[in-house]
Amino acid sequence: MISDSQRKTLEFIRRYVAEHGYAPKLHEIADGIGIKSRGVVHRYVQALTDQGYLEHEPGKHRGLQLADVDGANESENTLTLPLLGKIAAGMPIQAIPGQDEISLAEFFLGPGRFALKVQGSSMIDAGILDGDVAVIKQQNHAHSGEIVVALIDNDEATLKTIKYQAGLVQLIPANQSMQPMIFEPQRVQIQGVLVGSFRRY
Amino acid sequence: MISDSQRKTLEFIRRYVAEHGYAPKLHEIADGIGIKSRGVVHRYVQALTDQGYLEHEPGKHRGLQLADVDGANESENTLTLPLLGKIAAGMPIQAIPGQDEISLAEFFLGPGRFALKVQGSSMIDAGILDGDVAVIKQQNHAHSGEIVVALIDNDEATLKTIKYQAGLVQLIPANQSMQPMIFEPQRVQIQGVLVGSFRRY
DNA sequence: TCTCCATGAGAACTTATAGAGAACCACGCC
DNA sequence: GGCGTGGTTCTCTATAAGTTCTCATGGAGA
Numbered sequence: 001m002i003s004d005s006q007r008k009t010l011e012f013i014r015r016y017v018a019e020h021g022y023a024p025k026l027h028e029i030a031d032g033i034g035i036k037s038r039g040v041v042h043r044y045v046q047a048l049t050d051q052g053y054l055e056h057e058p059g060k061h062r063g064l065q066l067a068d069v070d071g072a073n074e075s076e077n078t079l080t081l082p083l084l085g086k087i088a089a090g091m092p093i094q095a096i097p098g099q100d101e102i103s104l105a106e107f108f109l110g111p112g113r114f115a116l117k118v119q120g121s122s123m124i125d126a127g128i129l130d131g132d133v134a135v136i137k138q139q140n141h142a143h144s145g146e147i148v149v150a151l152i153d154n155d156e157a158t159l160k161t162i163k164y165q166a167g168l169v170q171l172i173p174a175n176q177s178m179q180p181m182i183f184e185p186q187r188v189q190i191q192g193v194l195v196g197s198f199r200r201y
Numbered sequence: 202m203i204s205d206s207q208r209k210t211l212e213f214i215r216r217y218v219a220e221h222g223y224a225p226k227l228h229e230i231a232d233g234i235g236i237k238s239r240g241v242v243h244r245y246v247q248a249l250t251d252q253g254y255l256e257h258e259p260g261k262h263r264g265l266q267l268a269d270v271d272g273a274n275e276s277e278n279t280l281t282l283p284l285l286g287k288i289a290a291g292m293p294i295q296a297i298p299g300q301d302e303i304s305l306a307e308f309f310l311g312p313g314r315f316a317l318k319v320q321g322s323s324m325i326d327a328g329i330l331d332g333d334v335a336v337i338k339q340q341n342h343a344h345s346g347e348i349v350v351a352l353i354d355n356d357e358a359t360l361k362t363i364k365y366q367a368g369l370v371q372l373i374p375a376n377q378s379m380q381p382m383i384f385e386p387q388r389v390q391i392q393g394v395l396v397g398s399f400r401r402y
Numbered sequence: 403t404c405t406c407c408a409t410g411a412g413a414a415c416t417t418a419t420a421g422a423g424a425a426c427c428a429c430g431c432c
Numbered sequence: 433g434g435c436g437t438g439g440t441t442c443t444c445t446a447t448a449a450g451t452t453c454t455c456a457t458g459g460a461g462a
Contacts, residue, residue: 002223003262005420014315017339017392019358025438037422042440044420058439086318087335087350087360102316102334104305107401115303117287127330127400133303134288147402149288159288198399199328200308201348206409226449238411243451260417262449 002051008033009044010053015085108135108196116149116159118197123147123159126174132199134159136192147194153187159194203252209234210245211254214265224265309397314338317350317360319398324348324360327375333400335360337393348395354388360395 002010012032016024026038026045035041049056118132126147128134134149142148148162150171160171160181169188172180203211213233217225227239227246236242246265250257258264319333327348329335335350343349345364351372352358361372361382370389373381 001258001261001264003419007223020352026440027438035421037420038439039423039441040421046440086320087358104309107399108305119287124328127325127328127333129328132328157288194402196399196401198308198397200397201395204408227451228449236410238409239450240412240452241410244409247451260450262418264450 002048002053005033006044006047009041010048013054019085108198113137113195114192118159122173122175122178124175126161128159128174128197129199132197134194135196135198137195138192140190142190142193149191149194151189151191152181152183154189157191162190203249203254206234207245207248210242211249214255215267218267224263226263309336309399314396315393319360323374323376323379325376327362329360329375329398330400333398335395336397336399338396339393341391343391343394350392350395352390352392353382353384358392363391 009029012029013024016028016032024032026041029041029045030036030038033041045054045056048054114136116134116136118128118134119130121130136149142162144163144165146162147159149157149159150162151157152171158171160173163170163172163180167185169183169185170180171183171188210230213230214225217229217233225233227242230242230246231237231239234242246255246257249255253268256266256268258266315337317335317337319329319335320331322331337350343363345366347363348360349363350358350360351363353372359372361374364371364373364381368386370384370386371381372384372389
C-alpha cells in the first residue's frame with residue numbers, strides 16, 4: 001500500500017538517482033514534487049523505507065543518504081517500467097515531459113499478436129539481430145515499406161521489408177551483403193507485419 | 202451471485218490495476234463505470250469484498266486489492282505473448298520445442314529497473330537505434346564488455362560499452378564512425394547496465 | 403396495484419493523507 | 433568548538449477519500 005504522494009516521491013527519487021548517480025536532499029525532493037516542507041518529505045521517505053522501497057541510513061548527511069532498492073513488491077508487479085528520460089551522447093539524462101511510465105502491454109500486446117525468435121542476420125541494418133524476439137501482428141496484407149513475415153511458395157518463411165513495384169513483390173533484406181528477392185504476387189503470402197522487437201542482454 | 206453493476210465495477214478495478222499497478226479511488230471507479238455517487242460504488246465494493254472478489258483495507262485510500270481467485274490475475278495473461286517459433290530466411294517457421302509463451306515481465310521487469318529512450322545512433326552497431334527504449338538495471342558497478350549508462354564528470358550521461366584497461370576506463374560506442382573515449386576511473390560513474398531494449402514500428 | 407429490490411444520487415460524517423512550518427538534532431568543515 | 437547544512441520530529445490545519453445514511457426511481461413479479 002503506497003499513497004499517491006509516496007508514489008510521486010519514489011518516482012522523483014528514482015529519476016534523480018538515475019540522473020545524478022546519488023540521492024537527492026529532502027529539500028530537492030520537496031521542490032521536485034512541488035511542496036515546501038522537508039518534514040513532509042521525510043514522512044514519505046520514512047513510509048517508503050518501512051515498506052521496503054528505499055534503504056536509508058538515518059542521520060547521514062551530505063552525500064549518500066539514500067540507497068535506492070527494488071520498487072518491485074510482487075503485489076504491485078505491473079506492466080510498466082518507469083521511463084526516466086532520454087539519453088544521448090554528451091548530455092545529461094533529460095526527463096521527457098508528461099511521460100514517466102512506459103507500458104509494456106501497450107507496446108506489445110494486442111489482438112492477434114505473437115512472437116518469433118529471429119535467427120540469422122538478414123535484418124541487421126534494421127537493428128534486428130540474431131536472437132532478438134520479433135512481435136508480429138497477424139494480418140494478410142501490408143503496405144510497401146513495412147517489415148513482414150512472408151511465406152514464399154507455401155514453403156519458406158522470411159522476415160523482410162516488403163515493396164510492391166510494377167505488379168511484383170520485392171522482399172528486401174536489411175543487410176548490405178544480401179540481395180532483394182522479387183516474386184509474382186501469388187507466390188507470396190503475408191502472415192503478419194512486424195510491430196515491435198526486443199532483446200535481452 | 203454477482204450483479205451486473207458489480208461485475209462492471211470489478212472489471213473496471215481489474216483494468217485499472219493492470220494499467221496503474223495500484224487500486225483506484227472510489228471516485229475514479231464511479232467515473233469509470235458512469236455513475237456519480239461514491240456511496241453506490243462503496244456498496245458494490247462491499248459486496249465484491251463479501252463474495253471474495255476483492256480484499257479491502259477499510260478506511261485506507263486506494264485500499265482495495267484484487268483477491269486472486271482461482272483464475273489468477275490476468276496480469277499474468279496480459280504479460281505474455283505466444284511464442285510461435287523461430288524464423289530464419291529460407292525456412293518455414295519452426296516451433297521451439299517446450300516453449301510456447303514468452304513472458305514480458307520476466308524479460309523486462311525486476312528490481313531497480315527503469316527505461317530510457319535512446320537518442321542518437323552511437324550504439325547502432327549493437328542494434329540499438331535512435332528512438333529505441335533501453336531497459337536499465339540500476340547498479341554502480343559493471344564488468345568489461347557490458348553496456349552501461351555512465352555519467353562523466355557528474356555532467357554527461359552516455360550509453361556505451363565499458364572496458365577496463367590499464368587502470369583506465371574506456372567507453373566504446375558501437376558505431377564505426379565514432380571513437381572510444383578514455384577516462385580516469387574517478388571521472389566515470391556507472392548508473393546502471395543495459396539489460397534489454399525494445400522498439401515499436 | 404402493491405411490494406420487493408437493485409440501482410443511483412447525494413448529504414453527513416469519519417478518517418487518512420497532505421502540507422506548512424517550527425523546533426530540534428547530527429554531521430562535516432572550518 | 434561554532435556554524436551551516438540538512439535530517440528529524442513535532443503540532444496544527446485543510447482537504448480528500450472512505451463510510452454510512454436516507455431518499456427516489458423504476459422494473460419485475462405476485
